[in-house]
Amino acid sequence: MDNTRTLERQRHLPDRPDPGVRTRLRTAGDFLRSPEGHAALLGFFGATMITFGGFGAGAVRKHDPLLEALHLSWLRFGHGYALSMIAVWVGVLMMITAWVRLGRTTIGKGESTVTLNELRAIVGIWVTPLLFAAPMFSRDVYSYLAQGALLRDGFDPYQVGPVANPGVLLDNVSAVWTTTTAPYGPVFLLMGRAITSLTGDNVIAGTIALRIVMLPGLALMMWAVPYLTKHLGGKPTVALWLAVLNPLVLVHLIGGVHNEMLMVGLMCAGIALVLERHHVAGIVVIAIGVAIKATAGVALPFLVWIWILHEKERRAAERRAAADSDVGPAEDQNHPDAARPSADMPHPLLVFTKIAGIGVGVFALVFGAASVIAGVGFGWVTALQGSNRIINWLSLPTILAYMVTWVTPLDFDPVLWATRKLCQVALIVLLVATWWRFRHSEREAVMGIIIAFVAIVLLSPAALPWYYSWPLALAAGFALSTLSLQWLVGICTWLMLVFQPDGSLGLYNFWHVALAIFAAVVAALSLRIVDPLHLRSASSQPVTRDPAPTVRA
Numbered sequence: 284m285d286n287t288r289t290l291e292r293q294r295h296l297p298d299r300p301d302p303g304v305r306t307r308l309r310t311a312g313d314f315l316r317s318p319e320g321h322a323a324l325l326g327f328f329g330a331t332m333i334t335f336g337g338f339g340a341g342a343v344r345k346h347d348p349l350l351e352a353l354h355l356s357w358l359r360f361g362h363g364y365a366l367s368m369i370a371v372w373v374g375v376l377m378m379i380t381a382w383v384r385l386g387r388t389t390i391g392k393g394e395s396t397v398t399l400n401e402l403r404a405i406v407g408i409w410v411t412p413l414l415f416a417a418p419m420f421s422r423d424v425y426s427y428l429a430q431g432a433l434l435r436d437g438f439d440p441y442q443v444g445p446v447a448n449p450g451v452l453l454d455n456v457s458a459v460w461t462t463t464t465a466p467y468g469p470v471f472l473l474m475g476r477a478i479t480s481l482t483g484d485n486v487i488a489g490t491i492a493l494r495i496v497m498l499p500g501l502a503l504m505m506w507a508v509p510y511l512t513k514h515l516g517g518k519p520t521v522a523l524w525l526a527v528l529n530p531l532v533l534v535h536l537i538g539g540v541h542n543e544m545l546m547v548g549l550m551c552a553g554i555a556l557v558l559e560r561h562h563v564a565g566i567v568v569i570a571i572g573v574a575i576k577a578t579a580g581v582a583l584p585f586l587v588w589i590w591i592l593h594e595k596e597r598r599a600a601e602r603r604a605a606a607d608s609d610v611g612p613a614e615d616q617n618h619p620d621a622a623r624p625s626a627d628m629p630h631p632l633l634v635f636t637k638i639a640g641i642g643v644g645v646f647a648l649v650f651g652a653a654s655v656i657a658g659v660g661f662g663w664v665t666a667l668q669g670s671n672r673i674i675n676w677l678s679l680p681t682i683l684a685y686m687v688t689w690v691t692p693l694d695f696d697p698v699l700w701a702t703r704k705l706c707q708v709a710l711i712v713l714l715v716a717t718w719w720r721f722r723h724s725e726r727e728a729v730m731g732i733i734i735a736f737v738a739i740v741l742l743s744p745a746a747l748p749w750y751y752s753w754p755l756a757l758a759a760g761f762a763l764s765t766l767s768l769q770w771l772v773g774i775c776t777w778l779m780l781v782f783q784p785d786g787s788l789g790l791y792n793f794w795h796v797a798l799a800i801f802a803a804v805v806a807a808l809s810l811r812i813v814d815p816l817h818l819r820s821a822s823s824q825p826v827t828r829d830p831a832p833t834v835r836a
Contacts (some may be wrong), residue, residue: 293371319397322385323405329377330409332370333538334416339367340784341417343422344486363651371419373782376802378409378530379776383809387773389524390765390810402523403505409528410501410537414494419538420748421786425455427542428489429476431466440465440472441659451484459672464570468574468650471542476657488502493540499780501527501537504756507551507589511760514558516724519764526759527770531775535749543749546576547756554582554732558725562590566642570649578753581739582732583642590638591621595628602626621722638751673745674699677781677791680700680706680744703744705815710742718761726761748778765811773807 314320337343338350339358349355357363385405389397418424424674429445432687436448444462453461464473471736474496482488509519510528528533536544556565565586572579618782622631654660674681684699691698714735721731736754740746755771763771780799781789791797808815 293488296324311724314401317396318388319385319401319405322381322388323408325384325603326378326381326405326409327412329381330412332374332377332534333419333534334374334412336367336370336372336374337417337419337538337784339364340371341419342422342784342786343417343465346454359695368784374780375530375534378534379779379802379806380809382524382528382530383772383806385528386524386768386810387635387813389520390768397520397524398403399519399523402528406501406505406523406527406533409496409533413533413538414491416538418490418540418786420535420782420784421539421541422455422457422541424490424493425452425486427459427467427471427493427540428452428479428486430458430467430472431477432484433465434472434476435479436661438660439638441661446556451486452479452489455486457545463672469540469653469659470571470574471545471576472659473653473657487489490540494537497537497540497542497544500545501582502551502694504544505547507555508550508756508759510555511551511558511729511757515636515729515760516726516762517760519599521763521768522759523773525763527754529752529775532749532752532755534779536752539749541749542576546572547573547752549575550582550753551756553579554586554729556783557586558729559591561592562586562593563641563645566645570646571653573646574650574653578739580646581735583646584718585728585731585735587635587639587642587723588621588728589725590642591628591631591634591727594634594638595621597617598628606784619723622719671703671744673747674746674790675747677746677748679741679743706742706744709778710738713738727758729757751775751778769807769810772810773803776806777803 285721315324338355343350343359347356347359350358356668358367385397385402389402404552413419426445427447430440432450433440433443433445433448433453438447441464444460444464445456446461474493475517478489478492478496482492504527505523508522511517512519530736531763535541549568551569553567554563554571556562556568568578569582569586573583608776622635624631628634676682676685680702681699683702684695686697687693688695715739717731717734719732721727733754736757740753755775758771777799780802781796783789787797805815813819
């Protein structure tokens with residue numbers, strides 16, 4: 284009897300740990316002890332500090348009952364605000380440090396020990412705290428919610444601004460945007476309507492919901508950016524590190540809740556599909572991106588060249604197969620040109636007309652359907668001029684206007700109008716010239732898109748730090764030397780630091796800009812040198828003294 288009872292009790296004893304679980308725990312432990320694991324933890328703690336500091340120093344609501352209920356309103360004033368600012372900036376510097384350390388490990392000479400799955404896991408680790416932060420470095424999320432509420436309540440956001448619909452959501456919109464109509468596409472307005480229908484006027488719930496809506500864009504970037512290296516010659520892990528794990532992208536696009544997250548993700552995915560010869564599917568995906576933010580449409584004319592090149596290759600392959608011969612590559616393949624007549628495509632203009640017509644038709648169908656579902660027209664085209672209200676030093680027309688007023692007695696406003704018009708003409712000429720010049724290969728066409736995006740950011744009336752995520756996502760797919768990566772690290776770090784956590788400008792404060800430049804230089808040097816400031820010891824040595832290598836797939 285006693286033995287029976289003993290055996291009966293043993294039946295309920297817990298089973299031994301599953302070997303698979305032990306293996307995963309051991310793998311996780313090994314990862315956390317590795318350099319990339321240390322960087323992952325450092326970045327996580329940095330993101331957590333940004334989240335907590337953001338409750339006082341971020342782009343918080345004007346009247347926040349949640350902070351009052353938690354007795355944390357003191358974080359927004361006096362010493363509490365100073366502590367919040369310190370927490371945010373320390374968190375940002377921790378994330379930048381972690382990113383640069385991770386970059387050293389990812390780039391490393393020879394085979395990198397960091398895998399794509401590890402980097403994707405680190406993206407999740409760093410993003411998780413930011414999902415619950417107050418809006419950081421921008422107040423645009425309040426405009427998004429107010430515009431969604433306009434459509435929800437029967438207004439046309441392309442005809443009236445948020446001021447037409449008073450309420451809690453309007454109270455938090457920046458004054459400059461209260462009368463501005465929506466410059467975003469119908470798909471994004473539909474998302475805003477759906478979110479505000481679910482969350483009502485609850486700003487906190489609406490902000491978190493918008494962040495969750497942005498996550499598919501992040502997932503698309505995590506897939507598409509490394510995939511683009513297959514066609515562009517880069518290294519997948521370096522591309523993911525540069526374009527996705529970048530604090531400029533994560534803190535601004537997720538922490539700041541910007542629809543660029545969706546737009547860039549869809550654009551990259553659409554370009555990847557076109558490169559894989561899924562042309563119509565790629566154009567559909569990019570059309571959805573345009574229906575979120577119009578900037579994604581810049582890629583479409585360049586994709587026509589890629590489609591034509593694919594058509595030439597297909598016809599050449601069919602001709603060789605029909606001839607049943609093992610001849611070498613056709614002459615036009617040795618000298619590819621999407622606009623050049625060849626034996627396989629004697630009338631490129633006809634092919635261009637056909638392919639461009641298909642592309643325009645697909646785009647019009649997708650965009651038109653979204654507009655009909657949203658019940659709006661094409662007023663967003665004129666609303667794009669709303670960015671003219673932004674004046675800062677990141678825009679070349681603004682820089683030129685200030686320089687003219689320094690050496691002449693002219694007033695700033697008329698000079699700014701003139702410089703903006705001149706830069707708009709220059710931008711149109713540059714875009715057309717770039718489109719025609721970069722037509723000879725897939726890589727050239729994608730490079731043309733990058734140049735077009737950079738030109739738009741620099742020559743448009745207004746520019747903001749997160750706009751640089753557009754060209755960065757595509758540039759990461761190319762093989763880049765360590766020197767090029769250092770320049771990009773420095774630029775991204777500077778852009779990350781020149782705005783204040785509450786969304787205000789730091790560009791007009793000399794010491795703020797100087798410290799941002801200092802941090803950018805240190806970050807760039809740290810990509811190759813472990814301790815560029817020799818803080819650890821006087822004997823710190825560069826990671827490598829060899830000439831800057833080219834990172835290839």
